[in-house]
Amino acid sequence: MTLDLSSLDAVAALGPTLPAFDIAAAEAARARQAHLTKPPGALGRLETLAEEFCGWRGDARAEIVSAQALVFAGNHGVCAQGVNPFPQEVTAQMVANFEHGGAAINQLCRVAGARLSVIPLDLDRPTADLSEGPAMTEAETLAAMRAGADAVDPAADILILGEMGIGNSTVAAALAHGLLGGEAGLWVGRGTGADEDGLARKERVVARAAERHGGLTPLEALAALGGREQAAICGAVLAARAARIPVILDGYICTAAALPLHAADPALLAHCWVGHLSREPGHRRLVEALGKTPILDFDMALGEGSGAALALSILRAALACHNGMATFAEAGVSDG
Numbered sequence: 070m071t072l073d074l075s076s077l078d079a080v081a082a083l084g085p086t087l088p089a090f091d092i093a094a095a096e097a098a099r100a101r102q103a104h105l106t107k108p109p110g111a112l113g114r115l116e117t118l119a120e121e122f123c124g125w126r127g128d129a130r131a132e133i134v135s136a137q138a139l140v141f142a143g144n145h146g147v148c149a150q151g152v153n154p155f156p157q158e159v160t161a162q163m164v165a166n167f168e169h170g171g172a173a174i175n176q177l178c179r180v181a182g183a184r185l186s187v188i189p190l191d192l193d194r195p196t197a198d199l200s201e202g203p204a205m206t207e208a209e210t211l212a213a214m215r216a217g218a219d220a221v222d223p224a225a226d227i228l229i230l231g232e233m234g235i236g237n238s239t240v241a242a243a244l245a246h247g248l249l250g251g252e253a254g255l256w257v258g259r260g261t262g263a264d265e266d267g268l269a270r271k272e273r274v275v276a277r278a279a280e281r282h283g284g285l286t287p288l289e290a291l292a293a294l295g296g297r298e299q300a301a302i303c304g305a306v307l308a309a310r311a312a313r314i315p316v317i318l319d320g321y322i323c324t325a326a327a328l329p330l331h332a333a334d335p336a337l338l339a340h341c342w343v344g345h346l347s348r349e350p351g352h353r354r355l356v357e358a359l360g361k362t363p364i365l366d367f368d369m370a371l372g373e374g375s376g377a378a379l380a381l382s383i384l385r386a387a388l389a390c391h392n393g394m395a396t397f398a399e400a401g402v403s404d405g
């Protein structure tokens with residue numbers, strides 16, 4: 070199907086046009102689980118992961134043949150507020166590191182069997198400072214969404230999403246605070262290692278941004294408070310859904326990037342898992358707001374898609390059991 074990304078309002082209205090969860094395939098997968106050589110439910114969340122994967126793929130014995138990982142990179146005008154300990158040049162330097170295979174995500178994708186692509190988005194043109202005005206125009210937001218959607222391989226069976234963008238832990242906090250409310254301090258964390266002063270500056274910047282950009286629709290909030298990698302993540306989530314590809318989101322930044330879609334229509338994120346619970350303190354509250362339970366909790370706070378790639382190995386394990394185990398009848402084991 071072709072995705073209508075022509076305006077923010079068109080994006081918000083996409084839900085009813087997108088493929089739905091295949092309940093019959095998921096039920097057939099659940100029925101198979103009941104016959105496998107294990108006490109009922111003994112594989113716990115491995116069983117529900119397999120069932121959910123089969124439901125989204127529309128196949129009771131769905132497998133992962135092709136896994137795609139996408140890391141979107143962007144730069145942010147809000148860095149002018151002194152909210153990030155590392156300089157903005159690190160975004161492009163890490164993109165080069167990804168391209169040369171030297172980052173954590175390269176190793177984690179290799180181990181998990183995912184094909185990694187890195188998409189830098191206008192790194193030499195940071196977005197406007199979200200605490201002084203809208204970070205992006207509607208046209209910039211839609212262009213980044215389109216870049217995200219176009220990067221998705223419709224032949225993949227699973228999509229891993231990640232991001233790289235110095236300053237974007239402030240962007241994530243601004244999106245979460247702007248869309249979910251509460252005190253600004255609930256949503257800010259140390260990112261790449263902000264000290265006490267940095268944390269206090271971040272909290273003031275996030276509070277000011279939400280005040281300035283109140284009363285917006287969720288996707289207008291994405292434009293005002295987000296960045297290009299956040300918009301690209303939204304575009305990739307939607308393109309994956311159009312191709313019935315389940316998605317594993319990464320940590321705090323990636324989950325906050327997808328939040329505007331949920332706020333516009335919770336159905337838009339129904340095919341997404343959260344790969345891990347980030348050390349960023351706002352992530353627990355954020356995943357609760359989305360009604361999601363992260364697959365892993367490994368005290369990680371890296372970004373790059375690292376927690377999502379690690380969670381892919383768990384999903385592969387779930388599907389190996391689901392598709393490879395013998396039934397009681399096949400193995401000649403008495404089923405009680």
Ligand SMILES: O=C(O)c1ccc[n+]([C@@H]2O[C@H](COP(=O)([O-])O)[C@@H](O)[C@H]2O)c1
Pocket residue numbers: 152153154155232233234235236237238239259260261262263319320321322323347348349369370371372373
């Ligand atoms: O996603 C997370 O959970 C996460 C938590 C802390 C840091 N990060 C990464 O760190 C960068 C943002 O941190 P900062 O301090 O520059 O705002 C960005 O490149 C993210 O990928 C990511």
Ligand SMILES: Cc1cc2nc[nH]c2cc1C
Pocket residue numbers: 155159163232233234261371372373
């Ligand atoms: C070195 C470094 C690597 C990263 N990966 C994701 N965000 C990052 C931020 C820094 C600073």
